[in-house]
Every structure is written in structure tokens, then in C-alpha cells.
Amino acid sequence: MQIRAEATAAAEYRAAGWWGDDTVGSMVTRWATERPEATAWIAGERRTTWAQYDATADAIARTLLAHDLPDGERVAVLMPDGAGVHAAFVGVERAGLVVVGIGHRAGDREIAHLLTLTGARTLLTVPQHRGRDAHGLRADLAAAGAELERLVLVDVEGAVLDAGLPAGVVVDPGAALAPPDPDALFLLNSTSGTTGLPKCVMHTQNRWFYFHQLAARAGGFGDDEVFFSAIPAPFGFGLWTGHFTPGILGCPTVVMDHFDADEALDLIERERVTVLCCVSTQFIMMLNANAERPRDLSSLRSMFTGGEAVPFERAAAFEDTTGAKVLQFYGSNETGALSNTTNDDDRDHRFGTAGRVIPEMHVRLLDPDTLLDVPDGEHRGQPACKGPATCLGYWGDEAANTKLFTDDGWMLMGDIVEIDDEGYLSVVGRTSDFIIRGGKNISAPAVEAELATHPDVAMVAAVAFPDPVFGERVCAYVEPRGGAEVTLESLVAHLSARGVSREWYPERLVVVDELPRSSGGKVAKGDLKEDARRRSADEHAGESR
DSSP, rough: OOOOHHHHHHHHHHHHHHHHOHHHHHHHHHHHOOTTSSEEEEEETTEEEEEHHHHHHHHHHHHHHHHOOOOEEEEEEEEEEHHHHHHHHHHHHHHTEEEEETTOOOOHHHHHHHHHHHHHEEEEEEEETTTEEHHHHHHHHHHOOOSSEEEEOOOOOOEEEEEEOOOOOOOOOTTTOOOOTBBBEEEEEEOOOOSSSSSEEESHHHHHHHHHHHHHHTTTTTTTTOEEOOOOOSEEEEEEEEIIIHHHTTTOOOOOOOOOHHHHHHHHHHHHOOEEEOHHHHHHHHHHHHHHSSOOOTTEEEEOOOEEEEEEEEHHHHHHHOOEEEEEEEEETTTTTEEEEEESOHHHHHSOOHHHHHHHOOOOEOTTTTTBBTTTTEEEEEEEESSSSSSOTTOOOOOOOOOOOOOOSSSEEEEEEOOTTTEEEEEEEEOOOEEEEEEEEEEHHHHHHHTTTSSTTEEEEEEEEEEEETTEEEEEEEESTOOOOOOHHHHHHHHHHOOOOOOGSSEEEEEEOOOOTTTSSSSHHHHHHHHHHHHHHHHHHHHOO
């Protein structure tokens, strides 16, 4: 398994100035030395300085070192968003270990799967996880097949509350920390698979240091930025907007343990935020909330969004309301970025495309059936890339890696795109059966497999139900077993009892006598998607009357 960047590529990227020798850990040390009392994190009324950030990360690192874990051992981090989760990431880095970043909203089954897949036997978490104490969580995970050897408890700011050490073992405050290694595997995070439970993407730090350069050029960042990252820390969008770019710039960052549109607007106004980072659903919610109670958002200079289609009219309204430019990247957790918009693009290109292709990402268009290059002059195909923003691949899943990479080593996206003569890329279709709710990719076949375990469900299909705020919601079309009555509440209760993550829960239910079939006997999902579009249009037309 490849656990560090390939040496030849790393040398090439360094020579081009895209990669370097710093890590977030080394940058935090720098800012703690140069500006110790300056603010690094703002979480509600709590403020964390760079000196505090640095000291907390060191304390976490030395706590983990006291457990005498081998280099490269995986440590799962399950925490709400805030200063503490970032201190935990840096602490794991400084201990020479690998973070397994788990989203705070993950269900027990997903958590157990990620622990088992990565071999993580240490969990670093807060004393209470969504209403349950950490020891109860540990017992429930064991019942789900994931036995933990050690539990390290910290508070929301990262201060160690319980080191979880055996009797007689103490933390050495002078223990030597690991040197920075930006080419090595430092973090594993989850990504939605087309079927089953998530895969784990392998990240180096240098891929995100390069991504930072793209973002800084796109947004024209200055030395006085104030960031607001509304994205959960373990995921790709959350990594660059919360962990990397603010750490590289040494600027303050506003974070929330859970998103609330009104509170977010209040924080933007109070803290004079200059760069807002959120998915489209979140900025639409903020736009709606601001219409009801306007705030002074004039400090905003740019808003980075993504993870789903950017709605033209709402993005234009956000720009008109705030004066900030709405920008986006096109890519994935695996590929990083293939294209992006910038401050220099006009509004039609910023909202109507995913921006210009990034030259050093060497984007190719392939025939999705043969994975051969499309003929010269063709502008549509499945994109593949190879460059400084790509990940190392998937952890412990060679079958998934075979699907992620072409035979000659190029990384694939799961979309169909068009690239015009000026190099602007537009997404025109998908090769995978995903529902994208609020920027989160949800596998329709995986939802179907879970719903099919309900005793009253004979057949089921999950499709996207268009939604003006979340983009898409999960809609279940169910063919019941003879005479059974199936309700949305019973389906949700069934998934909850199975430990399924909340994002997979259906929010619309259509009960049918028989699901439509194609000529080949498969469920005709195209017919169901069209029906869902009609139902959504009728529903929202009624709301607007």
C-alpha cells in the first residue's frame, strides 16, 4: 500500500513550487512563535490563540506518545467542529501517527466500519458524543464489531481530560515529537461509495498545501483575512477551508459545532469575516435568514462553495447582497481540484461553469464505456487527471482503487463533463448513482440495500427529489409486501435501529403497487427520477402560490 507520495512526482512538484516542506503542525509552531497572542480560532464566545493551539496540540501528541504506539498507527478522531478537532489533527501528526477523521454525525455502523477498515484501535473523542457518554459509545461500537484498545478524552477545545493510560504510565512533557513529513500519509477520511459503506481516502499534507495556492490565487487572499469554515473538519472541503489555508495564512477562523444560519450571519457581522466557505445549501439558508433579519455582511470578499451545483439566481443574489464573489472548485475528495473559478471570471462563467481547467492537473476526457481518450475535437467525456492535488488512493481496498484509477494511473471522476474552447468545464451528467444532499454524496444503491431490510418492503428504489434549499433529498419509492402499510416514520425508525447515518434517511416516500421496469427487467429509475422531478415541481409551485 502506498503510504507516501511517489518520490519522482514529489521532486517534480517541489521543483515547480507546488509542494514544500511545511505541514500544518510546523505552521502552527511558526505562528505560535511569531504571534502567540493572536487569535487562531473563534467558536461562539470562545477564542483560542496560536500559542494555545500549539500547546494543546503538543499535549495531545505527548499523550499519544505515552501509549507507545508504532509510527504510522491510525488514531480515530471523532469530535464536533471547533478548535479542538484541529488541535487533535496536529497532535496526531506530531506524534508520528495517522488521523482517521470521522464525521461527528456518523452513525455507529459507519464508525465501526471505519475503525475496522483502518485498523484504528485508539479513539480520541469528547466525553459526550451526541447525548451518549464515550464509554457507552465504546461499548456500542464493540457490539458492532469494532473493539477499541484505548480511549483518549478531550474537551471541545482539545484539552486532555483523560489520557486513558495504564496504571503507572505517565505523560512525558519533554518527549520528542515527530518531525514534519508533508509527503507521508497523515489522514484518512471517508467518502461515499456507490454501494455499501464508505471507503477511506489517503491524504498527504502537500496535496492540500498545493490546493491552498489555487485558493489564494482564486480569491486574491491578503494578510488580513478572517475565515469562516462551515464544513465539517474531516472532509476535503473542510480540510482546506478550516485546517490548511487558515493554518498557512496564520489568520483567525470562525467555526461552529453545528451549523445554524442565523448564528452564522451574526458571527460574520461581529467578526468581520472576509472569506466564507460553505456548501450551496448553507449559503441559501443564510440568504433566506438574512432577508428576514438583515445584517451587515459588507466585510465579505469571497465565498467558496461547492459539493453540488451552484444555483445561478441564488448565487447572484448572494453577491448582490454582500458584494462578495462566489467561487468554486470542481473536483472530489480523491482528485482535489480539476478546475476552478476566480475573481477574474465574469458572473456567467462563475455560476454557469465550474471554471477553467487547471493546467498542472493534466485533465483528460475519456469515453465512459471504454475509458479511451475521446476523439480529437470531442468536448464531452468522463474526466481523468494526474497532478499535485490528487490523493494516494483508498486505504485497504484494491478493488476500489482499480475503479478509481485507469490502467495507466490516471484518477477518474464520476461525472460527465464538457470543456469548451476557452478551457471552461461544465458538469453535464453523472456516471454513478448518487443523491447529492447539501453537498453530501449519498449512494442510492446503498440506501436501497438498507431499506430493503425492512420486513414490509418487497422492492425499493431511491432517487433524488429536487429541493430548492438542499439541492436534492432522498426519495424512496417502495413496493410493499402483500397488504403491508409502509410509512416514512417506520422506514426512518428501522434505519436508526440499524445504526445508519442520518444523511441516508429518506425524506420523501412514494408507495407504489409495482415499481416500473425497463425492457431488461431492471427498475426503470429514469422514470422514477422524472416522477420525482414532477412531484417536486408541483409541490414547490404550490408553495409559491
